[in-house]
Structure formats: structure tokens, C-alpha cells
Amino acid sequence: MSTSPAPQDADTPDSDGKGAMRMGILPSLVGRQLRLAYLRTFKDFAMAVEGTSLSPGSFEILELLSCNPGLSHSRLASAIGLEKSSLVPAIARLEEMALVKRKQSATDKRSNELRITPKGERVLAELRSYVVQRESEITEGMARAEVDTLNRLLAKMAGING
Amino acid sequence: MSTSPAPQDADTPDSDGKGAMRMGILPSLVGRQLRLAYLRTFKDFAMAVEGTSLSPGSFEILELLSCNPGLSHSRLASAIGLEKSSLVPAIARLEEMALVKRKQSATDKRSNELRITPKGERVLAELRSYVVQRESEITEGMARAEVDTLNRLLAKMAGING
């Protein structure tokens, strides 16, 4: 990746002698910058905690379970905007890693109560510290108003048409 | 705007009942807003052009081929930051849809020259118009300087640690 943060020349690939790549309207698009930033974030995240490769989605699950102990599978799925079936493999993986445990509800035997384990809390603490550190890297040197602008625009993008 | 920027601190029952979900540090994280915005953008994109479900990645390929006719598979892959093998299914799909064609290079028989077709240009024009319209929705009411701030921050996120 180029060292220049300016969108106009940040993506010019090495032109290997055949002339510079033309990027068309791409460099000016907020949407594309968003995509590149997301993909980068996603890749980095997996390496944040020694030995465990967890995704931003797993961090979100752990954080929600930490704040809402005993949450059901269904409620968790809808909280993070997934189909309940899509959550199954993620939970299974976290359970396999002993970061989360499931217990059948006493009051409704269909339902599972999900809880983060002590080990899960430790991993979550590491992830949180990584996330917070990264947040401060991202917003380093930015005025508070600029950070707010960023969050507002991202929220707007996440919410457009719905 | 669907997401509140402030963590909820009403003490609500978590395990059972339908009390408000506690979101922990999640709502304050730029990284998470980024993820939500990206996922949303990705989903919307697929529905942008009638009948063809194309991704932001396909748009990028078409745009680059439109600006750089005859680009090789390898150069295209490195321009968009993918392994060459990862590009194969995407190109195959675009060729299947008759939006792109491949031609063996005369000067290096190992190499393919990729070109966008007239039909591809028409689809690209539709995608561009969707993208531009969405960009203007996103940045509606923003000062030019704020949009620049956003792009700069996203570029920074895309480039951190590398």
C-alpha cells in the first residue's frame, strides 16, 4: 500500500513498465474507500489475539453475551442482524474454543441460555483492548468533530433506505 | 439513523424478557459502524441493476477494464488486491454474462487480454449511475470538507499498519 493517504493517488498500483493504471471514478467514491477499509480491518482482526483467530462478528457476540448474560440464541441472532441458522456455526466455534457455553432454559426447554465463560471474558478483554487501541490509531490527530462526522456518515450509510 | 451512539445504561433484565439489549462498547466503535455500513452497502448493491446481481467487486472490475482495455488477468488482480486465482470465478461469471471477454495476447501467449463488451459498458453505465446517486445520498448535506475528512479517515483505516 502506498504511503500517501490521499484518495487520488493512494490506489495507483505499481505500473510495472506498462504505464500507470487508470482508476476511473473509483478513487473518489466513499463507498469504495469504505470497502477497502472494511476488508483491511477484517483481515487485521483475525490476528489480534494470540492463537485465536476471531472475527469482528465473534467480538460482537462475546461483547453482547458479556453485557447480556443468558441471552437466547434467537435474541442474539436478531441483535446482530443474522438469521438464527447463520449464528449456529459461529456459536459452535466459540463453544468449541470454550469461550461460550449453552444451557437449556429451565422455563422454556426449547430455548438455550448463552453465557460467556471466564476464559471468554479474558479473550474478550484482549479483543477490547485491541479494538480500543485501533480506534485511537484511526482517530489519532482528528478533531472530535471530525470523528463525529465519520461516525455520523457511517451510520447514515448503514441506515440508508432502511 | 438506526443506531444510537451512546451505550444504553438502563438496567434491564437480560436473560429473559424483552428488555432493551445492552450494547456495551459496540455503538461507540468506528470500526463497527464501518462494518455495518459495508455490509449494508454490499447487500444493496446486488439489487442495483435489474436482473443482474453484481457486487461492488464486479463494479470495480468493470470500471478498471473500461479505463484500461486489454488489461491482463494478473495486473487486474493486483490492481484490486486479490490473488490471481481468486479473480478467476469473478471473471468467469462476468464472461458468462457477456460483460467481459478474454483474448489470448498475441505477444505473450500465456497472457489474456481482458476487455469489457458493449453490453458490459451499458451495465457499467447503470452501475455508475447507481453508485453516483448513492454517493450523493450519503454525502447529502455534508460540506465538501467533511466528505474529504471521511475519505481521508477511511483511507487511513485501509492503510493502518501497512
Added chain:
DNA sequence: TATTGTTATACTCTATAACTATA
């Protein structure tokens, strides 16, 4: 009947490694 969680299945995106045909 409706809901909870699960399984079965499928599709997209991406990566690594091995292969082919050139160079």
C-alpha cells in the same frame, strides 16, 4: 399451530498449492 434451535444444503468470496503452457 407457532416458536426455538438445529441440520442439510447451497452459494459467494477468498486463499494456498499444484498444474499447464508458455517464456
Added chain:
DNA sequence: TATAGTTATAGAGTATAACAATA
């Protein structure tokens, strides 16, 4: 040897549909 493109394979991540147990 090295490179361009492909194939084979694998692994997340997500979705729909069907199912069993329970409500």
C-alpha cells in the same frame, strides 16, 4: 527457471428450507 492463467480444494460467512422438541 520464472511467469500467466487455471484447477482443485478449503474455509469462512451467510441464506433458505425442513425438521424435532416444546410451547
